[in-house]
Amino acid sequence: MTDTPFIGYPEGWLLAIVDDRTVAEAAATDIEALGVARDDMRVLSGERAAEAVDATGSEHGVFSTILRGIERSLSDVDHLTRYEQALHDGAAVLAIYAESDELRGRAVELLTGREARYANYFGTFTVETLVR
Numbered sequence: 001m002t003d004t005p006f007i008g009y010p011e012g013w014l015l016a017i018v019d020d021r022t023v024a025e026a027a028a029t030d031i032e033a034l035g036v037a038r039d040d041m042r043v044l045s046g047e048r049a050a051e052a053v054d055a056t057g058s059e060h061g062v063f064s065t066i067l068r069g070i071e072r073s074l075s076d077v078d079h080l081t082r083y084e085q086a087l088h089d090g091a092a093v094l095a096i097y098a099e100s101d102e103l104r105g106r107a108v109e110l111l112t113g114r115e116a117r118y119a120n121y122f123g124t125f126t127v128e129t130l131v132r
Contacts, residue, residue, distance in 0.1 A: 011124060014119060015093055016120075018093070019091045023115070024093075043092055045087065055081040055083075104121055
């Protein structure tokens, strides 16, 4: 069991892998210039962030394990496992609260220019792949 806070299903958030934390921070600054509040973004990196993602929920107890099981049953791909593994491998994950299609499109343009990969938008019961 870990004492790291658990990150639940990221509904309304766009997540993308950026191989370098410095590049992820620069991308966050660029996205802030689009009008996204800094409080609506997170740059995750390191082992504690990987523990917080906890794609199986097993490190956070029975309830989290059940929650992750339900999430996996609603999708054909276990997206959070990719983000957790990227964090273990030393990459950063940039998370942006981006409910509007327009904002997601502009953010993806910026992220693509920063060589972000595996960008997904987590909607209600759906995950939309924006960049592979």
